Amino acid sequence: MPSGLVALLDDISVIARAAAASIDDVGVGVAKAGTKAAGVVIDDAAVTPSYVTSFTPERELPIIWKIAKGSARNKLVFLLPLILLLGAFLPFAINLLLIVGGLYLSFEGAEKVIEKLGGAKHGETLEDPIADPVAFEQARVSGAIRTDFILSAEIMVIAATIEEVSGQGLIARAAILALVGIAITIAVYGAVALIVKMDDVGLHLARKAGAATQAVGRFLLLAMPVVLAVLASVGTVAMLWVGGGILLHGLEELGVAGPAHVAHAIEHGVAHATGPLGGIMGWLAYALASAIVGLAIGAVIAVAIHIVTAARARY
Known part of the structure; x- marks a missing residue:
């Protein structure tokens, strides 16, 4: 009986060590994936505030929350x-998926x-009289979530293809990608919320006592x-450089390496010349x-879409 108990405890110890090693591998994978995707995260944080500006202060955080939920859904449910x-x-x-995303981002950037x-102009903008504020807000949120889908796709693909992730088993890969998705969503939209509410913080401080606080x-x-x-x-x-970068990389993967090499x-020439x-x-x-x-590519797509839209409107 004791020997059986010892054997059982020994088996539990082996399982626990294996689980700890697996958790450690997941942690390393999350850290590596987050680092590799940092550039796209910055792009995502730069793009999103443009969808929130010029709304009334009481709608800013609800809009960010809607976009953040859509972003989490993009990453965890779809991607x-x-x-x-x-x-x-x-x-x-995966490369074809990224190329489609690069075309969309390039189009959106060129359109702007x-x-x-x-x-x-492509649809209603903040400079136009807004006939239906609720519908306009929904359109802005939908646009932000569509753009987020492309940026999230690149983040998740970058995370999935690094060695520390791709070499893991299916469960570990899924855990790493889920953790990366959640962490990046919180980081990006927490930063966006802080940015768009900073003027309200300034107004609050300006009304406080004390010259330094008011300043x-x-x-x-x-x-x-x-x-x-x-x-x-x-x-x-950011839309243009991320979209263009995706297209350069995607074409290189398809065997059209000339543009990426240029x-x-x-x-490398600029890096060498600037010490x-x-x-x-x-x-x-x-x-x-x-x-x-x-x-260049996005402008071609945008012009083609405008021509087709105008032609359809005449008939």
Whole structure:
């Protein structure tokens, strides 16, 4: 009996060590995946505030909450099982999924550039009189969730393809991707909520007693419109450089490596020429090259859609 108990305890110890090792592997995978996806996370945080600005203060947090729920649903309900299935049975289809996403992001970014340059607008914008605020809010939330789907797809694919994740078993991969999705959603939309409510914080501080507190409050009130305007522009550029970057990588995977090689040559040339600043300047050069690709392809798609829409409206 004792020997049986000892054997049982020994088996439990082995199982516990295996579970601890598995948990440790999941933790390493989450950390690696989060690091690799950091660039897209920044893009996501830059893009999202443009969907929330100019709404009344009491609607800002509810809108962010709706988008955050949609983002979590994108990652956990749609993308997680899709990427696991594609990785198991149709790994080449992941690249095609990313290319479609790159085309969509490039189109969205180019559409915004065309609108800013005075071109035809695609649907109702914040500058127009809003006939139905509820429908307009729903449209903005839907647009944000669609854009998030593309950015989330890249985040999840990046997470799924790094060695520390792809080498794990199915359950561990699913756990890592779920944790990455949840952590990034909380980080991105927590940051967005903080950004869009900072002017309210400034107003609150400006009404407090104390010259220093009031000065901080006034600074926030003056700075936040500028910050939000800059973020709106950064969000548009982010759509273009992420979309263009996806297309460059996707074409390279399909055997059309020329455009990606040119972009990387520009990156390495700038990095070599700028010495100590080579890392950041090289990255900026590659981002600019990607944005140009995204703008060119996205503009073609946008113009084609406008032509088709105008032709259908005449009939």
